[in-house]
Amino acid sequence: MPEGHTLHRLARDQERLFGGTVVAASSPQGRFAEGAAQLDGQLLTGTEAYGKHLLHHYGNGRILHVHLGLYGKFATGRGEPPEPRGALRLRLVNDAAWTDLRGPTACELLTPDAVETLLARLGPDPLRARQDPAAAYRRVARSRTPIGALLMDQSVLAGVGNVYRAEVLFRARLHPLRPGRDVPERLWLGMWDDLVTLMRAGVRAGRIVTTRPEDRPAGRVTRDRAHYVYRRTGLPCRVCSTPIAAAVLVARNLFWCPTCQAPTP
Structure with a gap:
C-alpha cells in the first residue's frame, strides 16, 4: 500500500499539472460516472494530501477523495491521452496533460463537512x-498496544505504512x-522528527x-541498500550483523534486529 509520501507527491504533481485549470472528467469504466459528470468542466482549485488520503478541490464546491489502498495507482502523461483500456475508474484531462486512476479503495465526492469528519479520525501527519x-x-502513552501496531494505526499517526x-x-x-x-x-518525539525528515x-x-551513508556501501x-530491516529477513543487520527477524503484526509483516532493538530489560 502506498505510504504518505506517495500521496503528498501525487498532490504536488497533480497541482502542478492541473491546478488552476478546467478539467474534463470521465469514468470509462462507469463505476464513477455520476461523480465524474459533476467534475467535468470544473476548475481544479487545489490539491492536498493528508496521510494516505488525496483530496481535489473544485470550483463548484465538490471535493474528490481518493484512497489508493493496496491496488490503486495513477498513470499520468502529457499531450493526448491514450485510448481508455481496462478498469479505468477516473480520467482527468486538460489542455496539457492527463491522469488515469485505476483500482482505488475509495474514489468519491465528499462535502466539506464529510471531509472534516474524515480528517478528524486521523492522527497528525x-x-x-x-x-x-x-x-x-x-494516545500512545496510555496504550498497552505494541508500538509497532500503533505506528500503523492511522488514527494515531497518519501516513506511516509498513516500510x-x-x-x-x-x-x-x-x-x-x-x-x-x-x-x-x-x-x-525523536521518532516524529525522524519521520518528518525521512x-x-x-x-x-x-x-x-x-539507511545512513555510513551504514551502506558507497555509491548509488x-x-x-535502501533499508535497514524491511524485507531483509535472515540477512545480517547493517550495524551489528545479527540476522534480521520477522513476524506478523496487525496483518502485516514486521521486521527488526533482535540485537539493535533488544527488548527493554
Missing part, C-alpha cells in the same frame, strides 16, 4: 505543517513489541531511503 506530535503521544514503521523503529533502536505506554516521550526526502525522491543507493 508528519508531512503537513502545524501538526502536533504530542497529540499522538497522548516507515519498520525503519523508524530500527533507527530509534526500539523493539516493535514494546507497549506504547512504555515508550518515553522524548523517544517518541518522509520529506521520500516526497522529493519518490522512494523510501532510510540501490533498492537492496
